[in-house]
Amino acid sequence: MSEQTTHQKIALVTGANKGIGRAVAEQLAALGMTVLVGARDPQRGEEAAAALRAAGGIVHAVTLDVTDQATARAVATWVEERFGHLDVLINNAGITGSGQVSPQDAYDQVPSSVDLDMVRTVFETNVFGVIAVTNAMLPLLRRSPAPRIVNVSSHAASLTLTSDPDGPFAALMPSAAYTPSKAALNALTVQYANELRKDGILSNAVAPGYVDTDSNNHTGHLTPAQGAAVVVGLATLGADGPTGGFFGEDGPLPW
Template sequence: MSDRSIALITGANKGIGRGAAEQLAALGMTVLLGVRDPRRGEETAAVLREAGGDVHAVTLDVTDQAVIRAAAQWIEERFGRLDVLINNAAITGSGQVSPQDAVDQVPSTVDLDMVRAVFETNVFGVIAVTNAMLPLLRRSSAPRIVNVSSHAASLTVNSDPDGPLAALPSSAAYSPSKTALNALTVQYANELRKDGILVNAIAPGYVATDSNNHTGFLTVAQGAAVLVRVATAGADWPTAGFFAAEGPVPW
């Protein structure tokens, strides 16, 4: 077993996931990049290793149970445990989360197949991966689960007609999936708190990534920083919380 803390990040080939991988590797962790495309995953891992990180790619499609089980088995055989799980993999459904490209998620006209696909990745995928990795997390002395959510998950923020999200069209897919993820976070936290596993949801902010055509005003490094802070928090950090860089986010 490795003396280094071991972190698995889903959807880690680019964007916030890759940013978190870079920062965790810089802290001395062994970082496992969960990626659907093995070639791209290994290319990313090679770049991060060149920068001095202990980084490895593992094939992981959060919608494929067999692939998830194989990834968990590989981690067990190679490392024997897992200290941090960051559930980052997600899809927007419409391809973008900008006002121009999110109109096809308006509840009254949304395609139900889109909603199902978004929930399959953003909610059911988190359950599948978390449950597969829990036996490995239970072997850690300081296990942490970080679910990457969004300010768009906040019912309080969304219901404010003068709030920061008021300009966005209503969403029946992406935003509700992240709200469901927040509810799931609380339920996992309640179950696992007795085992010392901290489970929290994180809103990284409006980060410039492919999902918003790089229109976000935060850098990947800035968005990833709050994930890393919670993933490496001490035992006195809360569980069942929803946090952003500025502090707690209202449910």
């Protein structure tokens, strides 16, 4: 049998015990991939993995806190020993602010009065955590015939959209933490794409849309499954697919 027919695709999704991440894990499992549910809390990760297994997926829980490089390295070692490679990395784990999901979060991020510790905390997860996990997994991704990296961003990351005083984001509270962290994530995505293009590793950023999740107190109008669809699309791009792009459900988004 050829490598094409025997190669089992392995996907790692960070922050996958709930919300968009869990929906992404479910959809990738439905496509026949072996999916690793990354979660900070081992119990919540295992509960999510068990539910996805019950639905017929090949799913394993892995304890992964993106702000703790030791856990990223431990997961990489486990994947190396168990599978020898990784095909898809979905950097989904992210936080909006202080960790207390409330309307106050938005006010706390106004640039002129923001607490720098909050900014550091948000960047630690949304930017530095992505670097830590991606770099830990790159040796495994390089062993894949079709490696894909997808970074879950936000429409708020678009400087074009957020700087338009008459645009749809004009009413958003100015943010010195979450919004800049996602803009930085987009920039980081492009830099990884530029470095890894020659190796056939496609790296893209995605804005799932306003999805009903804990991060917005379930005010989003899209279901997690709807938000996950565009993520999964980028995770399963063909060899001629784009890299270094920023996409929403309707296609490319402005930077």
